[in-house]
Amino acid sequence: MGKALLVAASGTALASGDENNLFGYGSDTTAEANAQANCTEDATFSNLRASVLSGGSGTNTFKFRDAGADGNQVIAIVGASSLEDAVNTDVLSAGDLFNIAYTDTGSNSNICWIVGNVAFSSGHGSFHGCAAYSGAVHDVASDTRFIMLGGVLQVDAIAVEDNTKWKVRGYDSFEALQVRVTANARSNNSIFRNGIDADFGSGSITFATTETGLKTVTGLGDAITDGQTVNASITLDTGIEDLAVAFVLATFKSSSNKSETFASQSAGLVREASSTAHYTQIGGRLPGTITTFTEANARIKVGFAAVVSNLRCYLSANTYTANATLKLYQNGVAVITTTITAFGGAGWYENATDTITIDDDDELSFEFDEGTSGSITIHSAGITFSPVAGTGDGALASDGVGAMTAAGSSLASAAFLLTGSGTMTMTGAALVQAAMISQGEAIANLEGSAVAPGALQSTGEAAMVMEGASAAEAAGAFTMEGTSTVEWVGQSEATAAIAISGNNEMTMSGAALVQAEMLSQGEATANLEGAALAEGAFQMTGEGIMIMEGASAAQAAGAFAMEGSSTVEWIGQSEATAAMLSEGVGDASFVGEAGGAPEPEPAPSPVPEVGGGGAYGRPSYLKARRRKRLKQEDEELIAIIQQAAPYLMRARRTLH
Amino acid sequence: MPVYTHILDTCPGPSPCSMEMESDWTTLKQFTRLCAHHQSLRDGGLTDQELLRAHRASWKVKETARAAVKAELGLDKEHPGAAYLINADGSFTVLTDPVSLIWVAPDGSPGPLPVIRQNDRNRARTRALAAIETIEKPVGTSQVTVE
Secondary structure, eight states, X not given: OOEEEEEEOOSSOBOTTOEEOSSBOSOOBSOHHHHXXXXXXXXXXXXXXXXXXXXXXXXXXXXXXXXXXXXXXXXXXXXXXXXXXXXXEEEEOTTEEEEEEEEESSSOEEEEEEEEEEEESSSEEEEEEEEEEEEEEEOOTTEEEEEOSSSBOOTTOBSOGGGGOEEOSSOOEEEEEEEEEEEEOOSSOEEEEEXXXXXXEEEEXXXXXXXXXXXXXXXXXXXXXXXXXXXXXXXXXXXXXXXXXXXXXXXXXXXXXXXXXXXXXXXXXXXXXXXXXXXXXXXXXXXXXXXXXXXXXXXXEOOSOEEEEEEEEEEEEEOOSSOEEXXXXXXXXXEEEEEEXXXXXXXXXXXXXXXXXXXXXXXXXXXXXXXXXXXXXXXXXXXXXEOOTTOOSSOEEEOTTOEEEEOSSOEEOSOEEEOTTOEEEEOSSOEEOSOEEEOTXXXXXXXXXEEEXXXXXXXXXXXXXXXXXXXXXXXXXXXXXXXXXXXXXXXXXXOSOEEEOTTOEEEEOSSOEEOSOEEEOTTOEEEEOSSOEEOSOEEEXXXXXXXXXXXXXXXXOSOEEEOTTOEEEEESSEEEOSOEEEOTTOEEEEOSSEEESSOOOOOSSSSOXXXXXXXXXXXXXXXXXXXXXXHHHHHHHHHHHHHHHXXXXXXXXXXX | OOXXXXXXXXXXXXXXXXXXXXXXXXXXXXXXXXXXXXXXXXHTTOOHHHHHHHHHHHHHHHHHHHHHHHHHHTOOTTOOOOOEEEOTTSOEEEOOSHHHHOOBOTTSSXXXXXXXXXXXXXXXXXXXXXXXHTSOOOTTOOOEEEO
């Protein structure tokens, strides 16, 4: 549900009319079909951005394409510069085809990268793949070769599997595999498989003789555990006829809302030892030479807030005579260092300890440095993104149809604004310290032990659910307008004023405690269904309805006023210890054991009162006789209840 | 439960045919989408299995012609194959002109290309058409021309 990062980087200059995509990237193509990938999940693409390194003398336009038609996202970069479409999004359904189209009005562009964000509608994950959109020929007979899920798709793939592996820290499911074949002169089957930890996964794609097109297997659900590696493979049968492959793309998911990015070159990028630092981008194809980028033009904006960890790289050779470093740069400053140990040989080099937290506009890059003499051969370098536990330094907003999830121990210290039809779920111990506003049809779920000491406001048709295993608490002002609904599930406590107007309905179904003023106006309905205790003043106007239904006791300790045609029902053992005033045609019913003060005077006549209305809307003499009998027969029991009430109140406060 | 999908690249227009297959990748479960051209063949009376046979024959004639052109023109072993057009009636036009044969290697370097004269193109056309002549072409098989 959260965003992940997609990065493509090319070694070729883009010419007007070229087609490409948001992953891997070797050569581009003028045939759009060759670059079209299958969006295997319902997903929202956003924040299309690109950086032109050189060339591109005119206007360089990058368009998101959805099923062969222009999407909403577009950027037009003038000259060698970078640009982002921070406004438009493209919402795709599973099975839709997507790609990026490039046109220009001047010279060809050499690009640093093309980047976008993707957010799956269900679960959290991303796409990782390699590409040579014009087609990389495979023709090694009777052999299995290996394919890295990033960077350039190499001709004949790679013989050494280790050089194609990516060590996974964030994903736990290999969900889908897709392969596009653009030319096929083979006389027998060509088989692609997903790989996990040097073994075949359950995904298998077969291209029979002369078959071309895009084949996808979805719904794999192959489990990946922390530290396992992933890749893909191709197995050719006899014969040396050509099979041209445009890309191999995988879909991964993470149940812990993590994602990853890595830059790669399965053929290997050699760096000689040097005291001059060299920089690469954090995704897509590693540059053709280590000197291609400065730090400034290697930078990529990630596009979402995250905790970044596990800075790592795989080297197939390391003959450095002194320690070297791989560093993660954040906005031009080194923030995490992984040591590349002298004479370390082939293997993974990883800093599994240090983390940083980034905002959605932070820019990251990689730096390789030092070594004295010797060289390393780099195949991949990458990082893992985790959700920020306790997000909330800045304002969080969910608009449109996007969903926002805070799965950890959530802290929102800034304003929350939910508009449109978005859903926000805070499943941990949720603390909302500032104003929280849910507008339109937005849904806010605070499912853990929820505390909202700031103002809560629900307007329009919004729904808000506060469901705590132990307690749902709103210490700030609480306002409901329009036709919104609020449910308090669990032991609910509102220590500040509650105001309900319009057609709203509020239900507090746990042991409810409303310590401050509660105002129900218009046609609003308030249900206090548990052992309800309302300590503050109660006021009902218009046609409001209030029901206090307690398993043990419903109690109103503050002043109680009813006006207009409002209705109050007290169900269970009910008690009102303060003054009660009923005007207009209001109706107050005590269905259970009712007691309280002051006691009303018996009615002089059996005729029900009209208009000015007594303290009780039912015939007063019946009420008086019933109350008298109750007082005589149950006086002792009522006394016990009255004595127990303070202890109940104290017990509730202790619980909270 | 895995789902096996084959989206074709041999259909005219932006919405190509899409097939859901069994895990053996040879048995058709269903067509999940038909392009306008193949929908017209369906409307003309072809069954799903007949449409599948037509697709397979179309792939075979196209790829056979492209392979013949590549071989006859002496294109580099790593050349990704002669470009082709898909016409509105579903037929293919395989291109042999030097501009359409320009290619870029996956590492970004320009791919080598031999000198191609009109005679070379004529020979390639003759060889390609001869190669596809013996291929069985059930109803609905796309035609191939070589320019």
